[in-house]
Amino acid sequence: TKSHQAKIEQKPEIKDGVVYTPQFIVSEIVEGVLGTILKDKTPNQVSKLKIIDPACGSGSFLLGAFQYLIDWHLDYYSSMERPPKDVIYTARDGITRLTINEKKRIVVNNIYGVDIDAQAVEVSKLSLLLKVLEDSNKDVLEAQQKLFQERALPYLGDNIRCGNSLIDTDLPEDLSLEEKMDLNPFIWEKEFKEVFDNGGFDAVVGNPPYIKIQDLNKISSISVQYYNDKYCSANGSYDIYLLFVEKAISLLNDNGIAGYILPHKFFNAKYGKYIREFLSTNKYVDKIVHFGDQQVFDSVSTYTCLLYLSKKPKKYFKFNKVENLEEWKINKKSTEDILNCSDFSSDEWNFLSSDSMRIFKKLNIHSQKLMDVSKIFQGLATSADKIYILECIEEKDSCSIFLDKDGQKICLENNLFKPFLKKDNNIILEPYNAVNSNYKLLFPYNLEDNKAKPLTLKELRQFSKTYEYLQNNKKDLLNRSKIDSKVWWKYPYPKNLAIMESPKLIIPVLSINPRCIYDEDGLYITGGGGGPFYGLRPLNENISIFYLMGILNSKLFQFVIFNVSTAMRGGYYRYSKQYIENMNIPIISDENKDIYQNIIFNVKKCIEYNKKIAKSNVPKEIRILNMELDDLKYKINQLVYELYELTEEEIEIVENSLNN
Secondary structure, three states: OOOOOEOOOOOOEEEOOEEEOOHHHHHHHHHHHHHHHOOOOOHHHHOOOOEEEOOOOOOHHHHHHHHHHHHHHHHHHHOOOOOOOOOEEEOOOOOEEEOHHHHHHHHHHHEEEEEOOHHHHHHHHHHHHHHHHEOOOHHHHHHHHHHHOOOOOOOOOOOEEEOEOOOOOOOOOOOOHHHHHHHOEOOHHHHOHHHHHOOOEEEEEEOOOOOEHHHHHHHOHHHHHHHHHHOOOOOOOOEOHHHHHHHHHHHEEEEEEEEEEEEOHHHOOHHHHHHHHHHHHOOOEEEEEEOOOOOOOOOOOOOEEEEEEEOOOOOEEEEEEOOOHHHHHHHOOOEEEEEEHHHOOOOOOOOOOHHHHHHHHHHOOOOOEHHHHEEEEEOEEOOOHHHHEEEEEEOOOOEEEEEOOOOOEEEEEHHHEEEEOOOOOOOOOOOOOOOOOOEEEEOOEEEEOOEEEEOOHHHHHOOHHHHHHHHHOHHHHHOOOOOOHHHOOOOOEOOOOOOOOOOEEEEEOEEOOOOOEEEOOOOEOEEEOOEEEEEEEEOOOOOOHHHHHHHHOOHHHHHHHHHHOOEOHHHOEEOOHHHHOOOEOOOOOOOOHHHHHHHHHHHHHHHHHHHHHHHOOOHHHHHHHHHHHHHHHHHHHHHHHHHOOOOHHHHHHHHHHHHO
16 A cells, blocks of 8 residues: 555455355355354464365455454454553554464464465465555564564465365375376375364365366366265266365364355255255254345356354254345345254255245145156257257248248258247247247157157158258268267157157246146147256046146246245246156045136136137237136136135235245
8 A cells, every 4th residue: 555554455256267256255154154153262262263265266265264363353352451462553543453473373373275276375375464464564564573573474385285175095096196196185184184183173164166077077087086986975967066065074173163155056956965965964054045046146147055064963054045135235134944954854955934834734735746647758859959940931831931040041841840839039938828939840750659760861852952951961960969870860869759749738947937838739849957848748537637737827836836946047947847746736536526627627718718819909809808817817826725725824825925
């Protein structure tokens, strides 16, 4: 500064081009962890505390922890009638500060970090050293050096170290020296011997890296194999941040606390099963701050939470749901519940309020699930949608005019095309509504006996224009994975090709509210686990497709999804198979048969009125039909409530929840 003082400013941490860890998150986690640990302690007791960030990067959490300790010590000493003379002083500007010697003592005693990146380690050390000098000018430095007879800056090489936090000594014996150097193992008990001789760290803080294991496998398959063998949370298509959660527990002493910011996907994802089991079985969870679809990071869409863990088992944990991030930053406004740790297991974690739990207990009376009464199926996977899915701009008898991937007009035979529902901003799906799509799917198959058989080359050549079109794209089609070069025009993953043309329900995977439509026109869809669509039809004739449609478009179903699914940016929720298949479906009996029939009747009326609206160009008729539609949807919602035997009070809980 102009007064020749060192001043540290917190900057966004940059890692691989992505801005990480906003300062308000660093401060929240540091306060959440250290605030608990420092309670009722003296500086002498605090000097024994050990705080670690096992993926410290350029040191934002280490700086945050250091600053918190500086402030705590300053407050403690300032409250004493006669504070020790060698720990604080009053500067020329009248402000009381810690001496450089005291700050040196704190950083050396308390702050530890590890990172796999050697440059990041050096940046962390430099940042901490500058923090030691912060607010000190030349006169203060010289005076304190003379008083304490010490160098101005401490040595931090023993505190901030380089290595792979997740890999220890037990490496495969057949690895070469070069491979071991690439892995960069870190022997915690050796590198921080004094810490582990005393039981481990008191606090773990940080923002662990988010790397999908498929991506890491391309860089270092050896490390991935090590993780798979050594970590219980390494299962399926996991993300490496889960391993840091598991590692945090192993680093803590018996009374230690950890605080991380990380994606909350593991609450519900299949790959999160074993980390959920690890945390719930041992009752390690102390607190969760769930940000839902609120975006903590400005530069990337990441759905995150704050996860606080306690090495000492907990009976209950706090759950805070943040609905508005800006308000939370100002006053920590959130919905708070105290949840029983025993209610959680390796199953998906759904954080239900006491009111919501009451509704779910009512639903669980019906043991039959949607997956028991219906087939829920994915769409096709062409691996070259831009080639196979084309917009039809003019239909003709034998050949139609399409736009290719470059926007050029082409004429292709109709025989090889199927009607197709494309995820498109111009196509709006509404419950019970029909949909008109200008898109067609190039389908090089014959359908026989409910089986799809690829066209032979001879059969394909009969459609000369389409064959020429495919030939022009042959290079791209051959570049697809798992493609047979002898039948290069087919789809590499021939799933569900023969089941699209029968009547079905189509469910968009990403939606603000339920938008289940009835398709009797044989629309083809694409979609894997992430969408954009799922198809659904009853397993047998004993249950009506329209009965299921009424339930899947109801407010009650929306309430269920809002409580068990993943919230996305913009208020969207995932209606993926894993979330919808567990919806409880009442078995039809003499007691509820009339409700069942009434739901079917009203759903069919909704479909009928939507068709009339689509054909009408009379404003008055459209207005009256829309009024009737609103009334029918209301009746269906009330019938569904009655079907599940919800009381008036319980209905109010559902509707208030959706309104909020």
